[in-house]
Amino acid sequence: xxxxxxxxxxxxxxxxxxxxxxxxxxxxxxxxxxxxxxxxxxxxxxxxxxxxxxxxxxxxxxxxxxxxxxxxxxxxxxxxxxxxxxxxxxxxxxxxxxxxxxxxxxxxxxxxxxxxxxxxxxxxxxxxxxxxxxxxxxxxxxxxxxxxxxxxxxxxxxxxxxxxxxxxxxxxxxxxxxxxxxxxxxxxxxxxxxxxxxxxxxxxxxxxxxxxxxxxxxxxxxxxxxxxxxxxxxxxxxxxxxxxxxxxxxxxxxxxxxxxxxxxxxxxxxxxxxxxxxxxxxxxxxxxxxxxxxxxxxxxxxxxxxxxxxxxxxxxxxxxxxxxxxxxxxxxxxxxxxxxxxxxxxxxxxxxxxxxxxxxxxxxxxxxxxxxxxxxx
Amino acid sequence: xxxxxxxxxxxxxxxxxxxxxxxxxxxxxxxxxxxxxxxxxxxxxxxxxxxxxxxxxxxxxxxxxxxxxxxxxxxxxxxxxxxxxxxxxxxxxxxxxxxxxxxxxxxxxxxxxxxxxxxxxxxxxxxxxxxxxxxxxxxxxxxxxxxxxxxxxxxxxxxxxxxxxxxxxxxxxxxxxxxxxxxxxxxxxxxxxxxxxxxxxxxxxxxxxxxxxxxxxxxxxxxxxxxxxxxxxxxxxxxxxxxxxxxxxxxxxxxxxxxxxxxxxxxxxxxxxxxxxxxxxxxxxxxxxxxxxxxxxxxxxxxxxxxxxxxx
Numbered sequence: 289x290x291x292x293x294x295x296x297x298x299x300x301x302x303x304x305x306x307x308x309x310x311x312x313x314x315x316x317x318x319x320x321x322x323x324x325x326x327x328x329x330x331x332x333x334x335x336x337x338x339x340x341x342x343x344x345x346x347x348x349x350x351x352x353x354x355x356x357x358x359x360x361x362x363x364x365x366x367x368x369x370x371x372x373x374x375x376x377x378x379x380x381x382x383x384x385x386x387x388x389x390x391x392x393x394x395x396x397x398x399x400x401x402x403x404x405x406x407x408x409x410x411x412x413x414x415x416x417x418x419x420x421x422x423x424x425x426x427x428x429x430x431x432x433x434x435x436x437x438x439x440x441x442x443x444x445x446x447x448x449x450x451x452x453x454x455x456x457x458x459x460x461x462x463x464x465x466x467x468x469x470x471x472x473x474x475x476x477x478x479x480x481x482x483x484x485x486x487x488x489x490x491x492x493x494x495x496x497x498x499x500x501x502x503x504x505x506x507x508x509x510x511x512x513x514x515x516x517x518x519x520x521x522x523x524x525x526x527x528x529x530x531x532x533x534x535x536x537x538x539x540x541x542x543x544x545x546x547x548x549x550x551x552x553x554x555x556x557x558x559x560x561x562x563x564x565x566x567x568x569x570x571x572x573x574x575x576x577x578x579x580x581x582x583x584x585x586x587x588x589x590x591x592x593x594x595x596x597x598x599x600x601x602x603x604x605x606x607x608x609x610x611x612x613x614x615x616x617x618x619x620x621x622x623x624x625x626x627x628x629x630x631x632x633x634x635x636x637x638x639x640x641x642x643x644x645x646x647x648x649x650x651x652x653x654x655x656x657x658x659x660x661x662x663x664x665x
Numbered sequence: 666x667x668x669x670x671x672x673x674x675x676x677x678x679x680x681x682x683x684x685x686x687x688x689x690x691x692x693x694x695x696x697x698x699x700x701x702x703x704x705x706x707x708x709x710x711x712x713x714x715x716x717x718x719x720x721x722x723x724x725x726x727x728x729x730x731x732x733x734x735x736x737x738x739x740x741x742x743x744x745x746x747x748x749x750x751x752x753x754x755x756x757x758x759x760x761x762x763x764x765x766x767x768x769x770x771x772x773x774x775x776x777x778x779x780x781x782x783x784x785x786x787x788x789x790x791x792x793x794x795x796x797x798x799x800x801x802x803x804x805x806x807x808x809x810x811x812x813x814x815x816x817x818x819x820x821x822x823x824x825x826x827x828x829x830x831x832x833x834x835x836x837x838x839x840x841x842x843x844x845x846x847x848x849x850x851x852x853x854x855x856x857x858x859x860x861x862x863x864x865x866x867x868x869x870x871x872x873x874x875x876x877x878x879x880x881x882x883x884x885x886x887x888x889x890x891x892x893x894x895x896x897x898x899x900x901x902x903x904x905x906x907x908x909x910x911x912x913x914x915x916x917x918x919x920x921x922x923x924x925x926x927x928x929x930x931x932x933x934x935x936x937x938x939x940x941x942x943x944x945x946x947x948x949x950x951x952x953x954x955x956x957x958x959x960x961x962x963x964x965x966x967x968x969x970x971x972x973x974x975x976x977x
Contacts, residue, residue, distance in 0.1 A: 499759070500752070500754045500755075500756050501756050501757070501758055502756075503722065503752050503754075503756050504752060504756035504757060506722055507720060507721075507722060507745055507750045507752070508745060508770075508773045508774065509742055509745045509746045509773070509774065510773055663721070663722055663723055663724055663741075664717060664722045664723055665723055665724055
């Protein structure tokens with residue numbers, strides 16, 4: 289049984305030791321149990337490549353049995369949630385630009401009259417195609433709805449044989465050719481910034497502790513806020529370089545149009561870099577060693593990747609997952625950068641996503657400073 | 666009042682617990698201006714913890730004290746600014762060069778004539794030509810000297826040195842001690858922990874702690890005299906069996922083998938002599954010798970109780 293290469297007693301000693309160490313490292317233990325459960329819950333239910341209940345505004349200049357039937361057909365398809373029903377075109381377009389709604393259906397004044405006269409009435413469907421996946425399936429459900437409406441309501445003397453008698457015009461705004469890269473590339477910027485910056489700064493303080501240099505740093509008169517903000521500064525530059533590379537690649541390699549102002553883009557990039565660095569440094573002052581810091585940053589990164597609207601359409605996620613997403617800086621950054629790059633958004637349209645980033649940044653920095661240990665106790 | 670201002674360190678009844686372990690117990694210690702005090706004790710005896718409390722890196726759980734006149738409980742920022750602390754493990758940045766490390770220290774302590782001081786320090790170290798070398802490429806002895814230079818850069822009036830010469834060769838240690846005495850002559854006070862007996866003998870006075878308790882205090886001679894231990898030296902070959910036999914005798918409290926000689930110590934001279942007469946054949950010669958500091962410390966250590974064990 290016993291030989292030089294394997295002995296069960298030695299093996300058992302190691303097994304016991306590893307169990308004891310795992311038991312002592314409570315955070316790692318909790319994460320090993322907690323992460324799979326949380327991920328299962330989050331991603332199992334939240335991810336939806338066939339997004340439904342997309343917010344839609346209807347601008348109707350005509351109301352009849354037929355328009356009502358068409359609208360209820362849209363609602364019954366579950367793809368559209370009619371959140372607005374008005375004649376205020378201006379406001380509807382504003383909300384489309386801000387990303388609060390994804391579709392605008394305009395029903396012209398002569399719709400019913402033309403339909404009854406078999407004159408091919410038109411319906412205008414405008415969609416925010418920044419995210420082609422989000423609107424694609426919903427748009428493809430329009431044709432079955434209109435044939436259903438015509439079959440149901442146009443019977444008896446009104447019956448018509450030509451089922452394509454309604455002329456539905458779809459305008460894909462912002463990304464008319466539904467090129468996925470247009471959406472992915474700006475989104476990728478936020479994802480890369482999140483991953484690299486959070487992880488780098490997450491290691492910043494724990495590395496000092498593990499190398500033993502923390503004792504030296506603590507023996508100096510340096511204050512927590514100096515150390516924390518001082519440590520994140522170099523990464524601000526790294527983040528700016530990363531962003532510039534992605535912006536250049538978006539322009540040169542993927543021909544992504546740049547509709548907004550460069551100043552706006554760099555302002556929100558700078559803000560987002562700052563938020564990520566404060567989150568990283570907070571992880572660093574909470575974690576007890578580098579391994580924990582790595583695990584915590586991955587734990588932060590995964591939901592950011594999956595629930596921020598980068599990989600899957602944000603408005604297609606269930607409501608509760610959207611609420612979780614609202615707490616992730618990447619969600620706001622994705623909206624901001626896509627708004628600037630693809631829609632040419634200005635400051636007023638950007639503001640609703642700027643203040644949450646500011647708030648998250650200030651809060652996390654406060655936590656980082658508060659949890660930074662000033663002694664070796 | 667005059668007395669107090671002459672004390673660089675004056676701490677009373679310092680206490681520190683780690684969980685339910687009482688790591689430092691009722692430690693009172695004074696270091697006078699320009700004095701080098703050796704801090705001795707076995708591994709894990711609480712030396713590092715005590716030093717860390719004095720420089721504000723650990724909060725004492727009890728007791729009070731002052732370093733350079735600043736309260737260790739409330740004025741740790743002042744103490745950090747004024748006291749030079751050298752950690753046991755090399756704690757400068759290995760991925761920075763020698764000059765960068767010194768520059769960092771100069772900047773963080775806001776030294777006005779930083780460039781000049783760094784040049785001076787490099788020159789004193791004899792490292793001017795190697796100043797761009799990364800700290801990690803330095804040998805252990807050079808790392809210690811760099812750490813001391815960094816520590817001395819802002820000319821503190823009090824140095825807390827935690828085993829600064831561990832792993833350093835004898836000639837570098839000698840240089841190091843010459844520097845320390847030169848500083849002390851200028852009025853710098855030093856509290857230095859060490860395991861080397863030759864270093865202990867170079868200190869103006871000594872404090873010996875074991876298992877959190879301060880067991881002996883005073884100059885080397887005072888400590889030796891106070892313990893009143895008699896030591897005999899037995900010379901010969903094959904001392905191990907003899908040592909084991911002697912241990913069974915009443916009055917033989919300690920036997921330590923040093924190569925070709927055996928130190929036999931105890932409080933009662935007569936009892937030891939009787940034992941030696943019985944056991945020593947003509948192969949061995951024995952004589953009474955002066956008890957060394959090392960004999961005393963080993964004696965003290967053996968007779969102090971390991972109360973850390975109780976709490977486990």
